[in-house]
Amino acid sequence: MTTDKTGAISTWLDEQAPAMLALLGELVDIDSGSYDKAGVDRVGARLVRFYAEHLIDVTTVAVPDFGDILRATTGPVRHSAGRRNYLMMGHRDTVFGKGEAARRPFSTRDGRAYGPGVADMKAGLVMNAFVMAALKRFAPEIPVVALMTGDEEIGSATARPYIEADAKCAVAVFNSEPGRVSGNIVTGRKGGFSYRFDITGKAAHSGVNFTEGASAIAELAHKINALHALTRVEDGMTLNVGIVGGGVSVNTIAPTASGEVDVRFVTNAQRDWLIEAIDAIMANSSVLGTCTKAVRDSDFFPLVPTPLSDGLTMRYLQVARNIGLDIAGEFTGGCADSGFAASAGAPTICGVGPVGGKAHTEEEYIEIATLAQRARVAALTICAMAQ
Template sequence: MTPASLDTLFTWIRTESPTGDRAGVNLMMDLVVAQMQDAPVAVERVPGTEGLGDVLVLRAGPRTDEPAILIMSHLDTVHPVGTIEKDLPLRVEGDRLYGPGVYDMKGGAWFCLEAFKDVARKGTAARPLVFLVTPDEEIGSPITRPMIEDFGRRSAYALVTEPARDNGQIVTARKGVGRFDVHVEGRPAHAGSRHKDGRNAIYEAARQILAVEAMTDYAKGITTTVGMVSGGTAVNTIPQHCRFPVDLRVETVADGEAVTAALLGLKPQHPDFKVTVTGGMNRPPYERTEATSKLFDHAKALAAEIGFDLVSAPRAGGGSDGNFTAALGIPTLDGLGIDGDGAHTLQEYGLISSIAPRQKLMMRLLETL
């Protein structure tokens, strides 16, 4: 890595872009457009909807009807604006580059775009290349999922620049992700003079949470998590309402369907309460197929030529846009981004030494698939 290259990546990290900050995300899109200006790359910018940032579709390679290689990166992060000023300042400590979003996933997006640009300049792509840069992955890709699936159906392979796992492992399978919202309604009353008349929605929600958490089955790879609860209006009032979201992770489509039915079928344990559940599977399971295994073997051979050992990680618990393409039967490699650790935390960092070899791997994939 040259100092000039690092300076460019520093600019990316300084440009904070949490999903809900449309202006910040669009500044990131501006940086990508500028990055492509001196390369034979067709740039299409699709305005974002629902208050979210824009989408970029970058095209390069031969202009044929042959199925393309689809590369996917997202430029939204989870860190709120201001994180870089106080809680996670941009800094280099040895091989570690710290900063909000550097690992998940600006580091990987940046060097993979550089690889894409280099292949476009050299004209060495064997098939059409489509690079989809999205603004909404961290919230489940609500506006870009249809685009991802549309491009996926017209592609031979999908490559995802999410961060590498421990010690640079690549991702070839992920759990499916479900998201649900539960609303419990009881009956309000004064906590002192009318306590007997009330029906405590928080109390009923607690019983429902026990039922939800009991759906976790580690042997099957099923986890259910209630990470937030909100309810009540005052300490001396029996609460009428309580709400909580549920995070579901599953390894198979069948388990996703079964647990979804169980969650949507939650019933109050007392007739004076009402329980309403909405939601469903947000990302289908990304299961490793024979075609994906062959794609991984090809990538592993390329990595060996470059000089490093590429290892496949166990099934990842987190979802990505690769779940969508894999579910369509498209051979999908994920975790092609920067190595490091601390995604979604205030200890997030990327390993500078991982950039050059992984950038070369991306170039070779684009040239040989």
């Protein structure tokens, strides 16, 4: 890759900063909660139009209940002969319900942009789109895939097979979740899943027929203690029963109870151990006459650094330093699709999107200047690796 080409890419991306902000505003003003298929697909349609304007092909995988999966490609992308492609990832769904965009539409002030999903992760989608456009224009020989999914906030059940398939063919994966408030990227993430468990007991009058009952709430208490006892903070494994319910009246032995537990871990070996331990807790009853049904969902793999991903990190951070950014990699307890890519064996880094904070809240924001800035770093890193 010649200096002239990389210079042209940098100049063009800097010039596109107003267009990036305008596209971001359009996307933020479209409600696209995970269960709002029509809204998620509207965000996708706007991105497809952008890609078409830049002569970039996009294929669509229809998804019945959630947002369709979109896949933009530029350069000689292949799915054979080993790792060849560069993969940029992003999700179009948010945690916000219908009406949120109208209630607090896209806005800017004091160098920041605000609105539902602005950081997590519509700014990353915009950045990826402009990186793809720059590479199409100035480096069409580089094979790059931009994957745009629709159900990340609820566990990526439909997206996961497509993420893994593209990751298996990628020499490097860039997940454009927001950069940290510190400006750093993410080089390690926890994995996580949750269990919903429903306990059935036997009702009885708590004064007249106490011994005839089997308390589901008492069994719930035993399970909460057993689950929390699996926590090993020093090893990065945490369990939190955050939602509970049960019973029908204060003077009735509870016939039903339920709970939901959030589980976090840092390695796939820990994940396997925790699943086995939790399944054993759910299968055994401490209170005679109760039984439990449990379902595991929101199953994210961890992003575990490897020598290859460390090399990708070093390359990315060097490019950042070359344009005057003094940043580093850091670990976070949050989950993301990058864990699926990493678990498929691809060198993966995350949090390479524009810098932002307070995701999932009304104060969610990005630093506007980092839209073009982080686009430059991603594009130039891909160019450097493709030499």
